[in-house]
Amino acid sequence: MRASMRVEPSPAMPELRRVIGDGEGHPDGEVTGLDDAGLLALHRSMVLLRTYDERSLTYHRQGRIGTYAIFWGTEAIQAGSVHALDEVDWVFPSYRESAIGLLRGMAPATILAWWRGHPAGWWDPRERRVASICVPIATHVPHAAGLAWGLRLRGERGCAVCYFGDGATSEGAFHEGANFAAVMDAPLVLLCNNNQWAISTPLAAQTRAAALADKAAGYGMPGVRVDGGDVLAVYDATRQAVERARAGEGPTLIEAVTYRMAPHATADDPSLYIDEARVEEERRSECVARYEGYLRRRGLLTDELAEAARADALAAMREGIAAAEALPAPDPALVFDTAYADPPAQLVAERAELLRLLSEDGR
Amino acid sequence: MKTLVEAVNDGLHTEMERDPSVMVMGEDVGILGGVFRATAGLRERFGSDRCVDTPLAEAGILGTAVGLAMAGFRPVCEMQYDAFSYPCLDQLICHVGRYRWRTGGAMEFPITVRMPYGGRVRAPELHDDSPEAYYVHTPGIKVAIPSTPADAKGLLAAAIRDADPVVVLEPKLIYRTARGEVPEGEHVVPLGSARVARQGTDVTVVAYGAMVAVAEAAAERADASVEVLDLRSLKPLDEGALLESVGKTGRAVVVAEAPRVAGFAAEVAAVLAEKAILDLRGPVVRVTGYDVPYPYWTIEDAYLPSPERVLAALDKVMAF
Ligand SMILES: Cc1ncc(C[n+]2csc(CCOP(=O)(O)OP(=O)(O)O)c2C)c(N)n1
Ligand SMILES: [Mg+2]
Numbered sequence: 001m002r003a004s005m006r007v008e009p010s011p012a013m014p015e016l017r018r019v020i021g022d023g024e025g026h027p028d029g030e031v032t033g034l035d036d037a038g039l040l041a042l043h044r045s046m047v048l049l050r051t052y053d054e055r056s057l058t059y060h061r062q063g064r065i066g067t068y069a070i071f072w073g074t075e076a077i078q079a080g081s082v083h084a085l086d087e088v089d090w091v092f093p094s095y096r097e098s099a100i101g102l103l104r105g106m107a108p109a110t111i112l113a114w115w116r117g118h119p120a121g122w123w124d125p126r127e128r129r130v131a132s133i134c135v136p137i138a139t140h141v142p143h144a145a146g147l148a149w150g151l152r153l154r155g156e157r158g159c160a161v162c163y164f165g166d167g168a169t170s171e172g173a174f175h176e177g178a179n180f181a182a183v184m185d186a187p188l189v190l191l192c193n194n195n196q197w198a199i200s201t202p203l204a205a206q207t208r209a210a211a212l213a214d215k216a217a218g219y220g221m222p223g224v225r226v227d228g229g230d231v232l233a234v235y236d237a238t239r240q241a242v243e244r245a246r247a248g249e250g251p252t253l254i255e256a257v258t259y260r261m262a263p264h265a266t267a268d269d270p271s272l273y274i275d276e277a278r279v280e281e282e283r284r285s286e287c288v289a290r291y292e293g294y295l296r297r298r299g300l301l302t303d304e305l306a307e308a309a310r311a312d313a314l315a316a317m318r319e320g321i322a323a324a325e326a327l328p329a330p331d332p333a334l335v336f337d338t339a340y341a342d343p344p345a346q347l348v349a350e351r352a353e354l355l356r357l358l359s360e361d362g363r
Numbered sequence: 364m365k366t367l368v369e370a371v372n373d374g375l376h377t378e379m380e381r382d383p384s385v386m387v388m389g390e391d392v393g394i395l396g397g398v399f400r401a402t403a404g405l406r407e408r409f410g411s412d413r414c415v416d417t418p419l420a421e422a423g424i425l426g427t428a429v430g431l432a433m434a435g436f437r438p439v440c441e442m443q444y445d446a447f448s449y450p451c452l453d454q455l456i457c458h459v460g461r462y463r464w465r466t467g468g469a470m471e472f473p474i475t476v477r478m479p480y481g482g483r484v485r486a487p488e489l490h491d492d493s494p495e496a497y498y499v500h501t502p503g504i505k506v507a508i509p510s511t512p513a514d515a516k517g518l519l520a521a522a523i524r525d526a527d528p529v530v531v532l533e534p535k536l537i538y539r540t541a542r543g544e545v546p547e548g549e550h551v552v553p554l555g556s557a558r559v560a561r562q563g564t565d566v567t568v569v570a571y572g573a574m575v576a577v578a579e580a581a582a583e584r585a586d587a588s589v590e591v592l593d594l595r596s597l598k599p600l601d602e603g604a605l606l607e608s609v610g611k612t613g614r615a616v617v618v619a620e621a622p623r624v625a626g627f628a629a630e631v632a633a634v635l636a637e638k639a640i641l642d643l644r645g646p647v648v649r650v651t652g653y654d655v656p657y658p659y660w661t662i663e664d665a666y667l668p669s670p671e672r673v674l675a676a677l678d679k680v681m682a683f
Contacts, residue, residue, distance in 0.1 A: 066485055066486070066487070066660065067485075067486060067487060095487070114487075115487070116661070117485060117487070117659045117660030117661045117663075118659065118661050119659055119661070119662075121659070122659075133488075135487055135488050135489045135490075136446065136447055136449070136450075136489055137419055137447070167418075167419035168419065170418035170419040170420045170423070171419060171420050171421075171450065172420065172422050172423070172450060173450070198390070198391075198419050199390070199391045199395065199398065200391045200393075200394050200395035200416070201390065201391060201416050201418075201419065205416050205418070206418050206419065207418070267398075268398075272394065272395055272396070273394045273395050329661065330659075330661050330662050331662075332662050332665035334658070334662060335653060335655060335658045335662055335665050335666050336653065336655055339654075339655040339656055344654065346623075346624070346654070347653060347654050347655070350623070350653055350654075351653075354653075354665065354672075357671065357672060357675055358665065
C-alpha cells in the first residue's frame with residue numbers, strides 16, 4: 001500500500017557552525033584548545049598556504065610549474081583541521097590539499113617539484129604522516145579508513161583526516177570507505193571541502209541531499225556542518241571529532257561549506273559555467289581576512305605580525321621555487337627504479353636496453 | 364579541416380541528430396561541453412536529457428548506461444580521462460560485456476564508452492594511461508582507436524551504431540594537433556578495418572592512436588622501406604590487412620605506448636606467430652611502454668616509444 005511507504009521528511013538542514021563573528025551584529029565565539037600563541041600559529045599556517053597558492057598560480061603563468069589545482073579560499077579548512085591534530089595523526093590529501101604537508105614542515109620545493117612533474121615531489125608518507133597526493137577522486141577514502149583502523153588495531157593513539165570534495169561523495173569509493181570506517185570504529189575524520197562545484201557540475205546536480213553532512217546518518221556516524229571560511233569553526237569541529245576518534249567512538253563526517261573562489265585548476269575556464277559575480281562576492285569574504293579581523297578584534301594580531309607572516313611565507317616560496325628549479329633533470333633510470341622491490345628480469349633487461357639507447361643518442 | 368577533437372564533436376552531433384535514442388552522458392559533458400570540449404554544443408542542441416551532466420561516479424555512469432540500454436537508449440558514456448575510467452571496469456567486466464550473453468543473445472547493449480587516453484601531455488599522475496588492454500581483454504567488448512580526425516568521426520559513428528558495446532579510446536596528445544579533412548554529414552568507418560598509413564616493402568610497423576605518427580616519423584628516417592599499418596580497431600582486429608602487409612614485407616615491429624607485458628602488441632605478435640610464421644624473416648619486435656606505472660612527466664619521454672626506439676627495432680629486424 002502506498003500509504004505505508006510514506007517516508008519521513010528528510011531532517012532539517014543541520015546547523016552551520018560558526019565561531020568567528022562579523023565584527024558587527026554577530027559576536028565572536030571562543031574555542032578550547034588554542035591559546036594566544038596557538039591562535040597566531042594558526043594564522044601563520046593560513047598565510048603560508050595562501051602565499052603558496054598565490055605564488056603557484058604566478059609560477060604556472062610563468063611556465064615554471066605545470067597544471068595546478070588552485071585552493072585559494074580553503075586555507076581555513078586545511079589549516080583549521082591540521083591544527084586540531086597531533087603529530088601522530090595522519091593526513092590524507094587530495095590534489096586540492098597538495099600543499100598541506102607545509103603545515104607538517106615539508107619544504108615548498110618538494111610540493112613545487114610535484115607540480116613540476118619531478119620525482120623529488122614524491123615523499124615517504126611515514127616521514128610526516130602525510131599520505132601521497134590522491135589524484136583519482138575519493139579513492140583515498142578507503143586508504144584513510146584502513147590506516148585509521150590499523151592504528152586502532154595496533155593500540156596507537158593516532159587518528160587520520162581524509163580530505164575530499166563534494167563531488168567525491170558521489171563515488172562508490174567514498175561510500176565504501178565511510179562505511180568501513182564506521183563498521184571498524186576507525187579513528188577517522190572525513191573532511192569534505194564542499195566548494196559546491198565539481199569542475200562544472202554544481203552541487204545540485206551531484207546530490208539531492210539537503211546537506212552532505214546528512215549522509216553521515218546513513219553510516220551511523222555524526223555529521224557536522226561548519227562554515228568552511230571560519231577557521232575556528234573548522235578547528236573546533238575537527239578537535240571534537242578527533243576527541244571522539246581517540247575515545248574509540250569511531251569516525252565523524254565534517255562538511256565544511258565554502259564556495260570555489262578560483263577556477264577548478266589552471267586549465268579550466270569557469271566563465272563557461274559559473275556566475276563570476278558570485279565568485280567575486282565570495283572572494284570578498286575570504287577566510288584569511290576573516291580570521292585576521294577576529295585576531296585584531298582580540299588584540300592579538302598587529303600589522304607587524306601580519307607583515308612578518310607574509311614576508312616569511314614569501315621568502316619560503318622564493319627559496320622553494322629556486323630549489324625546485326635547481327634540481328637536476330631526473331635520471332631516466334627512475335622510470336624503472338621504484339615500481340618493484342624485486343623487479344622482474346624482463347624489466348631489468350628493458351631498463352638496460354633503454355639506458356644504452358639513450359646514451360647512444362646523447363653521443 | 365578539423366582537429367581530431369572537433370571531429371569527435373562533429374560525429375556526436377551527427378549521430379544524435381540521426382538517432383533520437385542516442386544520448387551522451389558523463390562528468391562535465393553538458394554545460395562545459397567536456398574538459399576537452401568534445402561534447403561542446405550538444406546540450407544546447409539536444410537538451411539536458413540527451414546530453415547529461417552526471418554525478419561524479421564512473422561505475423554509476425556505466426551501470427546506469429546498462430539500464431538505459433535496457434530501456435531502449437544508446438548511451439554514449441564519456442570517461443573524463445583514461446585512468447579515471449577504472450572505477451567503471453567492474454560494470455564493464457561483470458555486466459556490459461556479458462549481459463547480451465546472459466540473455467541468450469536476446470537483448471542488445473549498444474553502449475559506447477569514449478575517453479581521451481595516452482601520455483606525453485605533461486600532466487600530473489593518472490592523466491596519461493593507455494588502458495586498451497583492460498578493455499580488449501574483456502569478452503563482449505569491442506575497441507577502436509582513431510589516429511586521424513576522419514577516423515575519429517567514422518569509428519565513433521560505427522561504435523554508436525554497433526549492436527555491441529564499444530570502447531573508443533581517443534589519443535588526447537593529438538586532439539588538437541591532428542588536423543585533416545572530415546567528411547560532412549554521416550560518415551562511418553567500419554570496425555575491424557585497418558588502414559595502410561604508408562606504403563612500404565621491407566618491414567611493417569603496426570601502430571594505433573598517437574603511435575601512428577611515431578611510426579611514420581621513424582619510417583621517414585629509416586633506410587628500409589617501411590609500411591605503416593594503423594590498426595584503427597583492436598577488436599575486431601583486421602587480420603586480413605595485418606597478414607597481407609606482413610606477407611608482403613616479411614617483417615613486423617609493433618608500437619604501443621601501453622606497458623609491454625600482456626599488452627595489445629603481444630596479441631599482434633601472437634597472431635603473426637600463429638598465422639604468418641612462414642612469411643616472417645625475423646622476430647616480431649615490440650616497442651612499447653614498460654611494466655611500470657606511467658612516470659612523472661619530466662621523464663615520460665624516456666618511457667614512451669620514440670622514433671629512435673622504433674628505428675632501433677627496425678635495425679634489429681632488418682639485420683636478423
Ligand atoms: C575517479 C575520477 N574521476 C574523474 C576525475 C576528474 N576530476 C578531477 S577533479 C574533478 C571534480 C572533483 O570535484 P570535487 O570532488 O567536488 O572536488 P573539488 O575539485 O571541487 O575540490 C573531476 C571530475 C578524477 N580525478 N578521478
Ligand atoms: Mg567541489
